[in-house]
Amino acid sequence: MSAPILLWPPIASAYAGRVDLLIACFGVLVALLSAPVFILMAIWAVRYRKGRRADRTPGQDRNVWLEVSWSVIPFLLIMGFFFWSTAMFLDARTPPADALVINVVAKQWMWKFQHASGAREINEVHVPLGRAVRLTMTSQDVIHSLYVPALRIKQDVLPERYTQLWFNADRPGTYPLRCAEYCGTDHSVMIGRVIVQREEDYARWLARAGTDGGLAGRGQTLFHRLGCSSCHGAGVTERAPSLAGIYGRTVTLASGRAVRVDDQYLRDSIILPNKDVTAGYAPIMPPYGGVLDEEQVLELVAYLKSSRNGEPGERGS
Ligand code: CUA
Numbered sequence: 001m002s003a004p005i006l007l008w009p010p011i012a013s014a015y016a017g018r019v020d021l022l023i024a025c026f027g028v029l030v031a032l033l034s035a036p037v038f039i040l041m042a043i044w045a046v047r048y049r050k051g052r053r054a055d056r057t058p059g060q061d062r063n064v065w066l067e068v069s070w071s072v073i074p075f076l077l078i079m080g081f082f083f084w085s086t087a088m089f090l091d092a093r094t095p096p097a098d099a100l101v102i103n104v105v106a107k108q109w110m111w112k113f114q115h116a117s118g119a120r121e122i123n124e125v126h127v128p129l130g131r132a133v134r135l136t137m138t139s140q141d142v143i144h145s146l147y148v149p150a151l152r153i154k155q156d157v158l159p160e161r162y163t164q165l166w167f168n169a170d171r172p173g174t175y176p177l178r179c180a181e182y183c184g185t186d187h188s189v190m191i192g193r194v195i196v197q198r199e200e201d202y203a204r205w206l207a208r209a210g211t212d213g214g215l216a217g218r219g220q221t222l223f224h225r226l227g228c229s230s231c232h233g234a235g236v237t238e239r240a241p242s243l244a245g246i247y248g249r250t251v252t253l254a255s256g257r258a259v260r261v262d263d264q265y266l267r268d269s270i271i272l273p274n275k276d277v278t279a280g281y282a283p284i285m286p287p288y289g290g291v292l293d294e295e296q297v298l299e300l301v302a303y304l305k306s307s308r309n310g311e312p313g314e315r316g317s
């Protein structure tokens with residue numbers, strides 16, 4: 001299946017329309033500012049060419065206001081664009097708190113998606129229409145970049161780090177998703193699809209896709225299988241801090257530094273636990289870097305996030 005190469009990708013979100021408007025206006029501004037220079041250059045090159053009899057006496061008049069205006073007006077216009085694009089940049093990096101979270105793991109050469117329900121997809125991601133969706137992304141190997149032209153969003157996907165993207169698609173349809181960072185032999189075929197569905201179609205798809213224990217549920221299974229619960233289980237705090245309700249809390253490290261527990265902190269604490277040890281505990285946890293793949297780490301993180309009190313994962317009110 002090969003899609004035709006479009007000169008202008010479709011617009012599948014309000015944000016995409018705003019990006020196009022910004023680029024179009026900036027294109028017009030640059031044309032307006034540079035066109036007089038090139039047009040006058042051409043006219044004068046002809047008028048004052050060698051051998052042509054023309055009046056070459058230098059003009060004596062100085063017009064200070066004219067000179068000031070051609071510096072100040074372009075400056076103000078460009079500053080307007082600076083604030084306009086900065087506002088959009090901040091907006092693009094601030095997902096709404098109630099956004100639907102979908103995990104993305106990139107690896108040579110495929111895209112894997114995990115929904116909170118537990119549904120998993122490869123090279124294809126279903127999303128509901130008109131709802132904010134946040135992608136939490138990481139790579140299993142090298143640097144990739146997730147690019148959805150129809151949504152005008154692109155973000156590098158890095159190993160050992162979570163990056164994010166968010167969008168709110170407002171037109172149902174199937175849109176291409178690409179890798180926009182050269183990542184090896186099959187980079188060019190690391191492509192997928194974003195399928196935007198109406199709420200009821202999406203709900204039907206979600207039900208059909210199954211849950212496979214749910215994301216947090218799979219994390220809970222791992223938590224016990226790996227033996228995490230022997231040190232981090234409910235009521236056990238001799239060797240390790242309790243993880244109940246850990247997400248979003250501020251913890252003090254042995255170094256005296258205080259950190260807020262987020263996805264990245266949890267990931268690092270599983271992969272390289274002795275880098276940031278909680279104050280009052282010995283650095284005895286084994287690293288899980290070579291043991292878990294990124295999807296499993298995301299499952300564990302989802303489980304820890306779901307915990308409120310008691311054992312991690314016990315859902316509070
Ligand atoms: Cu992955 Cu290019």
